[in-house]
Amino acid sequence: MNRTAEARMPVQVSVDVVLLTLVEQELHTVLLRRAAAPFAGVWALPGGYIHAEEDADAKASAARVLKTKVGIEGAYLEQLATFSGPARDPRGWSVAIAYCALLPMQNLPPQSVDISVLPVSALPQLPFDHRAILEAALERVRSKSLYSSLPVHLCGETFTLPQLQQVYENILGEPLNKVSFRRKMDEMDWLEAVPGARQSGAAHRPAQLYRVKPAFRQELALSPRGL
Amino acid sequence: MNRTAEARMPVQVSVDVVLLTLVEQELHTVLLRRAAAPFAGVWALPGGYIHAEEDADAKASAARVLKTKVGIEGAYLEQLATFSGPARDPRGWSVAIAYCALLPMQNLPPQSVDISVLPVSALPQLPFDHRAILEAALERVRSKSLYSSLPVHLCGETFTLPQLQQVYENILGEPLNKVSFRRKMDEMDWLEAVPGARQSGAAHRPAQLYRVKPAFRQELALSPRGL
């Protein structure tokens, strides 16, 4: 057997990142204008080749892409799936390890001629198989929002329960029962009230501010029976 | 910007397959004895490089590995996750696209000096990060068995409801309520009775044989509230 022949035809490996945020009650994604061919000048998902010399793994590559090409750090990052085949990139057989990233809107960089934040319901045509990658990200985020704390990564440091419920509702696209939602948050036990902190300024009873308990900052909390 | 420099350091891309089956009420996995270095002679997950000339995508590579190295076709195949980094393979920075495969025991090839079927609870030390890949596969299969028809791919063409329930119980490691299980199977509506076919030979009332409805042969059925 002839292993060198097997490995001879080169396969390009890149990472692509679906960076999602919530702007005015709707999921938005960040697109970059491609600098180089193919598809130069076209809006596309942030992505890039793996740098074997510096990246500890593909997730680190994705974090580096977000830092150097979008200018953000600290986003929640989760591997989505790997897309592959001879046709997805005109340069030949390629592999893209896709990641999903969540970030609160206020941590996003300002838009520019090369950085755009668009609602996922009204995106331009995307190059490669980026449309399929984006759909996979949306499905993943929506399905995990049914039974986990994932959506909290779209909120800031502190938030009120009504705000958090709105985030869930915006992702899921349907209203949730207030009493059930609060019961679930209570029994999942991953939030703590910020002592003495209340939302102020509104012409009604102020809401208690909450934050994620330290043990759950890097990890999702799961609810066994959903919601 | 210097894209050719970015892509210069080569990254090896392979697929690894966790092939699971049920033998005597316990999940087993298929290991192959490695022919070549590194880890020559060691039991490892079936795997191999992507053949860009012939594979339509990474899933096709995984199917080809199963066919050529294990001798099976038609297994249920699902992408698991992609493992990467400089340390997982001594030959250097590498990417492994991991797949999970399910097959009924009777479709497995006979064991040989190079093919082994072992219970997942008593495996030898595995090379590379194959232990982590296997754990990911087990977690995926167990978690999907809580709300989908996934376990049916461990059954043969036809099966009785008591047999199917046993498969679920063996995967999950806990007994299930008989009435609830049958209610769920009924409302998920992905099984059909084989007319007139009943299990025979046992010294008790024979059970009705079922098969998967054609629409669900290639696709999982999901239950919104689990079980």
Add this chain to the structure above:
DNA sequence: GCAATAGTGTCTGTGAGACAGTATAAG
């Protein structure tokens, strides 16, 4: 008949959703 397992009717407890009430801010 008995033993053994298949399959079903029905009760009960848990838990999610609905509703309506109280609480607390601004003006």
Add this chain to the structure above:
DNA sequence: CTTATACTGTCTCACAGACACTATTGC
């Protein structure tokens, strides 16, 4: 005071699990 939203007490209905009963085979 009114208005608006935060928060909570409680009822109800749906559904999962438990139990018990009937059904059908081999011996």
